Each structure stands twice: as structure tokens, then as C-alpha cells.
Amino acid sequence: MSPVFMDTAPLIYLFEGQWAVRKIVRDRIAAWLDADVPLYSSVLTLAELLVPAQRAKKTGVIYRYKSALRELLSAPLHSIDDAQAECASALRAKYGFATPDALQLSCAMSLDCEIFYTNDRHLRKCKDIEVVCVAETSLAS
Numbered sequence: 001m002s003p004v005f006m007d008t009a010p011l012i013y014l015f016e017g018q019w020a021v022r023k024i025v026r027d028r029i030a031a032w033l034d035a036d037v038p039l040y041s042s043v044l045t046l047a048e049l050l051v052p053a054q055r056a057k058k059t060g061v062i063y064r065y066k067s068a069l070r071e072l073l074s075a076p077l078h079s080i081d082d083a084q085a086e087c088a089s090a091l092r093a094k095y096g097f098a099t100p101d102a103l104q105l106s107c108a109m110s111l112d113c114e115i116f117y118t119n120d121r122h123l124r125k126c127k128d129i130e131v132v133c134v135a136e137t138s139l140a141s
Contacts, residue, residue, distance in 0.1 A: 001032075001035060001037045001114065002037075002112060002113060002114030002115075003037065003038040003039065003040050003074070003111055003112065003113045003114065004032055004037055004038070004039050004040070004113055004114065004115045004116075004117055005039075005040050005041060005042075005104070005107065005108030005111060005113040005115070005116045005117065005129075006029075006039055006040065006041040006045065006072075006073070006117050007041075007045065007104055007116060007117060007118035007119075007120065008041075008044075008045045008048040008049055008104075009118055009119040009120065009134065010025045010028075010029075010117050010118065010119060010134050011041070011045060011049055011069075012049060013025045013119070013134060014026060014029065015049075015065060015068065021134065024134060025134055028117070028134075029072070038074035038075070039072060039073050039074050040073060040074060040075060040078060040107075040108070040111050040113060041069070041073055041077055041078065042077055042078040042079070042080060042103070042104060042107040043077045043078065043079055043080060044080065044100060044103055044104055044107070045069075045077065045104070046065075046066070046069065046077055048100070049065055049069075050062055050065060053065065078107045078110075078111060080103055080107060083106075083110060084103060084106040084107050084110055085103070085106075087102075087106035087109060087110065088102035088103045088105070088106040089102070091105055091106060091126065091128070095125055095126055097122075097123065097126070101120060101123055104116070104118075105123065105126055105128070105129060108129055109128060109129055113129065114129075114130060115129070115130050115131075115132050116129050116130065116131045116132065117132050117134070118131060118132070118133060118134070119133050119134040119135060120133070121133055121135075
């Protein structure tokens with residue numbers, strides 16, 4: 001199976017979501033890892049994920065999130081370069097997505113990911129990559 005790109009929302013749910021949603025995400029990620037599916041994400045995910053811990057000045061939480069990402073992901077966080085910026089602008093023009101969403105999608109596509117795992121349902125209108133939402137997943141999918 002091709003790689004999966006992890007958007008920020010599923011990771012927030014994994015680390016601090018309500019138990020039922022955390023379990024859905026944990027089980028889905030575990031199934032991908034058991035199947036040796038590479039998991040990727042971008043530096044934008046880190047920037048979004050750390051905001052609450054930065055506000056609360058919880059350096060321990062920041063360290064745990066960064067460590068967890070290193071352990072979970074198959075490669076270092078993907079950087080955003082000119083090519084992803086251009087692709088993001090095309091996605092924004094085509095679908096009207098916000099810049100962060102378009103950048104995340106463009107990173108996923110540049111990594112040849114088959115699935116973009118998110119919980120932003122409005123991103124399903126993107127036909128350039130399969131968008132899978134947390135709320136709609138189970139181990140059968």
C-alpha cells in the first residue's frame with residue numbers, strides 16, 4: 001500500500017482526544033503500521049499541533065509530541081518548498097481551500113501518498129488524492 005499522510009487533526013485526537021475518537025485513530029494507525037504502510041506528515045503539522053502546549057508553556061508536552069511524531073512517522077517531517085507552494089496555490093484556485101489545508105494536501109501529493117488522513121470533511125472535494133476522515137473510518141476501510 002502507498003504511504004498515508006497524517007493531517008494534524010487525527011494526531012491531536014490521538015494525543016488528547018476523547019477516548020472513543022482516540023481509539024478510532026489509534027486502531028486505524030495501528031492497522032496501517034501492522035501492514036507496513038509508511039506514515040508521513042509535514043512541518044505544518046508540528047506547527048499546528050504544538051500551539052496549545054506553547055500557549056500553556058508546557059515544555060514536557062512539546063517534547064512528548066515531538067518524540068511521538070519521530071516514533072510514529074516513517075520519515076522526518078516533510079518540509080514545504082517552492083514546488084509544494086505552487087501546488088498549494090493550484091489547489092486553492094481549483095477547490096478554494098485555505099492555505100494550510102492546501103499546503104498539507106500538496107505535501108501529501110508530493111510524497112505520493114495514497115491517502116490523506118484528516119477530519120476536515122470539506123477536503124473530500126479534492127479529487128487529486130483520497131481523503132479519509134476520522135469520523136468515517138473503521139478498520140474495515
